[in-house]
Amino acid sequence: MPSAAEDRVFRQAFFRNVTDQPLDPAKDGRYEPLYTEDKLQESDPVELMAWSIESTPGESVQLLSGFRGTGKSTELKRLKNRLEESGYTVILCDVEDYLNLTTPVDISDFLMVLAGAFSDRLADPGILGADPAYETYWTRLRNFLERTKVQLDGISGKVGVEGASVDIKANLKSDPTFKQLLQKHMAGHLGSFVQDVHGYFEDCVKRIQEKLGFREVVFIVDSIEHIRGTSINAVDVQSSIESLFAGQSDKLHLPNLHVIYTIHPYLKVRSASLGALYEPGGVRVLPTVKVRTEADRQPFEPGLEALVRVVARLGDWKRLLGDVSVLHELILHSGGHLRDLLRLLAEILRRAQSLPATKAVVNAAVSQIRNEFLPIADADAAWLARIARTHSAALEDVAKLPDLARFLDTHLVLCYWNGHEWYDVHPLIYTEILAQAASIQGPTLKPANAQPA
């Protein structure tokens, strides 16, 4: 029988394992493949994306729609490994490092960021490294601006002096006024600018192939879905993203490159035919792990088993929880959302003074995580109740798209896949939502199916 001190050491080790940072599937023993299992997913999104690239020689574009906390960045790393094993050079960048996420984006600054980010990654060892002959994009951009005599008077970024590339890059992210003025000036030179950027990518691909031998290049651009705006300008920012992907798709096809852009799920809701602009890959979805069936909300065994395996890689859950039924209960409470499942475990680890954790401790942990979703505004509750009932996004007015984005970002709403996408309200607040909606609207709403445990 372990002593209290041993239990404490166990809890500490388990707690420190329960983190949510992206894993490298090739190296991290904690990685559990969730998308390669037939019973769980009809098809593996990573394989589908890889197949689209492999069957489209030269260049392609596709979109990946993923929800926060579902393991998207981990799966992108898996994709990177998969493609590298097949002989591709893969460049992975994160636009959060370059773009201000709270201001509207247009095609000119987006292309600047793409090219700049690509350029920065080329300097990594294993690609071009520190090649003195290599012109960074920021230098090239400076030359373009000088050539086209774009007047930057009054803009805080300095151009035309040594080291100016750092200023443009930094100001794009940190100075909204600079970005706005740059956008305005570039509007009159868009055609030549796009040509220049595309030309830059072509040059880069040539350089890579000269150095590393003939191999196709894949460019993965992550975290575009994080561009959301604030409570004040969310509508404008999200409209700008929509305009970018729906209205400027031709410019986002980069020559001689296979490109994958991550997008926010709301874009698919807003532009149903978005996938057609990015053939052959279209839009792939990385859904939440399904733990209940759509039709009758009954537990879905393959989902439960997969997440049990995930938890098993983090620590001895039997010692922590006792019976597998307790772990199943937690998984159902999490709705299959990895991050929420790990939060539940972390909370139990904090509270459990003896092992296995008592029912009271488990219940208290569930209440704690539930309370972190609350309070919910009445208007939101009414909409969420419709989502619970219809399993659709239930978007009644396009102007409410930022709210839908908010629901998805904060996982009040989870998205699953059944051959088609379907939505459900997070199980931890399911009962509360229905009760709140009923109290506002009168008892006309009935839950679609059985309540979660």
Add this chain to the structure above:
Amino acid sequence: MPNPPDSFITSDSLGAQGEAEWQRLREQVDLASGFWLAFIFVSAAATANVLFRRLEAHLRLHGYGIERFHPSEPSELPLALQALQLPDRSNERGLWIEAVHADAPASSDESSPWALAWDALMLRTNEQRDALRRNLKAPLLFVTHATIKPRIREAAPDLWSVRSIVVEIAPTPAASPLPPMDHAELDRPEIVVPSPDPERALEEAQRRLERGGDPRSALAAFMRAASGFLDHARAVDALEPARAAVAIAEGLPPGGHLDVVAALQTLARAEDESGDPVSALDHLRQAQAIAEQRESGDERLMFILGDYSRIAFRVGDLSTALQYAERALTLARPMATQSDSNTVTNLVRVLLLIGDVHRDRGEFARAQSFYEEALSSVQRLAAADDEYWQQYLSVVLSRLSDAQRSQGDAASALRGYEAALKIDERLADQDPGNFTRLFNLAISWYALGRVRQAEGDLEGAQQAFERNLTIAQQLVADHPDHDGVQRQLALGWTSLGRIRANQGLPEEALTAFQNACDIDERRVAADPTHFNASLDLATHLCELGDVYLRLGNPTIAAAHFRRSLTLANKLAERAPEDYYVQSLLTAARERVSLVQSQQPPPAELRPEKS
């Protein structure tokens, strides 16, 4: 020597729920390593202070230091992370970023500077989360007001992740309830009809009565006389003409605005203001019955119900006060329209009254909801910078803050009191001799002082109390017989007394509390049925006793405690539902038990030595 009750002392306890949350945070420190995040939601800066002290000590046991970033302006908050980038800063040192401030109630996004500042900080932190994870090897804690919680979750969904803990400490209701504030009756807007000369009106009325002729003519004159006496604060003189008006009106057929209902309302007002609330209530009941029978109109009925409620409230019959006020509200709400400010005034008065009733029943959350409704009505009109509505805005903000503070939400209360004070200062500056404005200003300073004291800002509290006292002394000099002013002066002395006690100056505290009690004794002597005066005296006797106890004189302390308990028992007979009375009763009983357990029994009961 028993410890005195902690009427002066700021508590270090977090309450039961807060202590459980502290245990969770402690476990987080013990289990985690390296970088982790905490989101801590509290309602009072004092709570944050307690948590920080404990956490700093606990982290030290684990070999971590922590520094505190505590901006005083919203514009400073988004810069918090720069504290992590100072060149000689160790990565093993955590950072506590604290801004427990509430924005103005019912405000839009554009006027919520603290909420927007938190949005900006959270967005930046979310963007930098990978760099933070890599570089910072110690905890990062965000401490803010509970109202900010939904925004943080939305602004930084990735931060709200596994390696973070959310701590929420529910507000702890104020240990010592604020005495209910009676703001001065607000200056009415321009009066259409000048107040009549009551003596001349009375003579005219008697002449018309003697002459005979149309009785309505005499009725009108008697009503003018009664109203005139009331407007000149001569309620006793108003009684006769009001009774005469009722007698005449009872003999008239129904119809016209001057009828028996109006006469009964005037009589009730005169009776109430001359210290006969029982008769006043009787006559209002009569007026109500006739008005309902004759279907005299919603507005008239609303006024009757409101007056009835107000009197019932003043005599301590809270249930009846609530019942009548709720009925008045059902009439006032549909009548209120922004284009007619009188209807809004009526609505706001009823809302404040219902809020006050709930407040005095200890139902602070309910009180808050009514005050909030009053606020949203007033804010729209006050935005036009109309002085009358600005005064109302200040009163409503104060009431709302009282309710928030009573529920333990000191941060929101502080915000509200500061906003009210700003209005009151501006209005007093614009009309320096105006009694109402000065009086309300004194109240604002007092209330601000109390919440600053609760938050541990003793210097700020002292400053506020001294301002209250200065204004109250000036008002007493100019209006020596005004009960409200006397009360404000007494409160000023007690608040100064508490400060002196906290400063370890019991002798000076004693003087201050004695001054307060002397004033209260005079108020009670002037009107033994004055409920609030008796409540104030009983409360201040308790506090005076506490000081004597601290000075090591339990015998005198016991005498004051017993007298306080006697008064409290009488008040409880009169108003059993009153929250303040019940609180006082509990406090007085505890103190009496305390001293009884420590004092030797009386001589005749001591065992003889063998």
